[in-house]
Amino acid sequence: MRYTDNMEPVFTLTSGPVNAYPDVLRGLGRTVLYDYDPAFQLFYERMVEKAQKAMRLSTRPVILHGEPVLGLEAAAASLITPEDTVLNLASGVYGKGFGYWAKRYSPNLVEIETAYNEAIDPQAVRDMLAKHPEVTVVSVCHHDTPSGTINPIDEIGAVVAAHGAYLIVDAVSSFGGMKTHPEECRADIYITGPNKCLGAPPGLTMAAISDRAWAKMKANPAAPRASMLSILDWEDAWSRSQPFPFTPSVAEMNGLDVALDLYLGEGPEAVWARHALTAKAARAGIKAMGLGIWAAREAIASPTTTAVRTPEGIDEARLRREVRARYGVVFSSGRGETLGKLTRIGHMGPTAQPIYAVAALSALGGALNTMGFRGDTAAGVAAAMAVIDTDA
Numbered sequence: 001m002r003y004t005d006n007m008e009p010v011f012t013l014t015s016g017p018v019n020a021y022p023d024v025l026r027g028l029g030r031t032v033l034y035d036y037d038p039a040f041q042l043f044y045e046r047m048v049e050k051a052q053k054a055m056r057l058s059t060r061p062v063i064l065h066g067e068p069v070l071g072l073e074a075a076a077a078s079l080i081t082p083e084d085t086v087l088n089l090a091s092g093v094y095g096k097g098f099g100y101w102a103k104r105y106s107p108n109l110v111e112i113e114t115a116y117n118e119a120i121d122p123q124a125v126r127d128m129l130a131k132h133p134e135v136t137v138v139s140v141c142h143h144d145t146p147s148g149t150i151n152p153i154d155e156i157g158a159v160v161a162a163h164g165a166y167l168i169v170d171a172v173s174s175f176g177g178m179k180t181h182p183e184e185c186r187a188d189i190y191i192t193g194p195n196k197c198l199g200a201p202p203g204l205t206m207a208a209i210s211d212r213a214w215a216k217m218k219a220n221p222a223a224p225r226a227s228m229l230s231i232l233d234w235e236d237a238w239s240r241s242q243p244f245p246f247t248p249s250v251a252e253m254n255g256l257d258v259a260l261d262l263y264l265g266e267g268p269e270a271v272w273a274r275h276a277l278t279a280k281a282a283r284a285g286i287k288a289m290g291l292g293i294w295a296a297r298e299a300i301a302s303p304t305t306t307a308v309r310t311p312e313g314i315d316e317a318r319l320r321r322e323v324r325a326r327y328g329v330v331f332s333s334g335r336g337e338t339l340g341k342l343t344r345i346g347h348m349g350p351t352a353q354p355i356y357a358v359a360a361l362s363a364l365g366g367a368l369n370t371m372g373f374r375g376d377t378a379a380g381v382a383a384a385m386a387v388i389d390t391d392a
């Protein structure tokens with residue numbers, strides 16, 4: 001049989017968005033309350049408190065009502081001024097991309113760019129800051145999703161804090177799937193969202209803002225106000241006694257509320273453990289099949305996405321088409337510089353279950369064999385099962 005394009009896939013094993021948890025889907029069907037109904041205002045305040053608990057924050061996070069690109073762009077627009085010098089750390093497509101936003105608000109940009117299968121070395125950041133004492137803002141992407149690689153943001157954060165610069169972190173595809181929190185990496189602005197590891201649909205940004213970042217944004221006359229890009233407008237919106245700048249995305253909030261309940265109820269450590277185990281099983285299987293992991297080293301491979309190097313002579317787009325058509329499984333491609341060079345298996349939220357690694361390996365190995373690549377799918381599956389079966 002073949003899964004045609006108008007049939008829904010069986011498994012969406014992408015690196016986001018992912019299908020939402022069934023409970024989240026039910027949450028999306030809750031009553032759409034009027035935003036000034038006291039019941040909604042109370043709900044909003046409680047929801048922000050749950051987000052604060054999940055992010056292990058000492059301050060209230062801000063919810064912005066657009067998927068996390070809104071939050072990242074808003075961070076650049078609000079925090080960066082023409083007087084700032086920005087050090088942008090680029091180990092992949094998203095890290096590099098933030099530099100273009102930074103450049104819109106300050107002409108002074110320096111970068112550290114690594115190969116896109118590598119990670120940023122904290123020592124290189126220390127050296128760069130010593131060479132450029134004028135740097136006032138540093139930006140970094142934690143999990144550069146199109147590469148499936150993790151940057152050591154807690155170590156980088158310590159280096160940046162010692163220098164005194166503000167730190168902007170994109171943790172969109174890592175938060176909720178591994179141990180990362182804004183205060184642990186000393187971020188001044190930390191952006192994440194519900195649509196990756198929290199297993200809710202795309203449509204919101206969760207942002208942690210430090211006290212000194214609020215002060216810097218308020219002192220910036222060009223920081224957006226009365227705008228979709230504004231962070232400042234939302235500072236007090238969490239409080240049931242304060243107005244909203246505009247109508248919040250009520251249904252999305254209902255979904256996020258359930259996603260946070262699920263995350264906190266299962267226990268963050270347990271959630272991270274199943275992401276880590278799924279990725280570990282996937283990596284073991286990939287290697288046993290005779291394929292390669294894109295990440296230069298296992299230590300920097302993401303627990304929320306496994307990027308598989310495209311074998312010599314294989315057309316990556318055709319590979320994903322075959323995987324979908326034969327098995328009804330959807331993977332993500334690379335992006336920009338990594339497009340065509342790798343295939344990404346996502347382990348995020350509801351798909352961070354070890355058995356999905358087995359399904360992914362079967363589909364990938366099967367499709368590759370039909371394309372003439374002699375991989376050992378059975379060995380891959382056995383290796384993944386061995387990882388799962390020996391786990392405590």
Ligand SMILES: *Cc1c(COP(=O)(O)O)cnc(C)c1O
Pocket residue numbers: 016017067068069094141143144145170171172173196
């Ligand atoms: C998913 C993601 C975002 C959100 O952006 P989209 O490209 O719109 O999905 C931002 N940063 C990272 C690292 C992401 O993985």
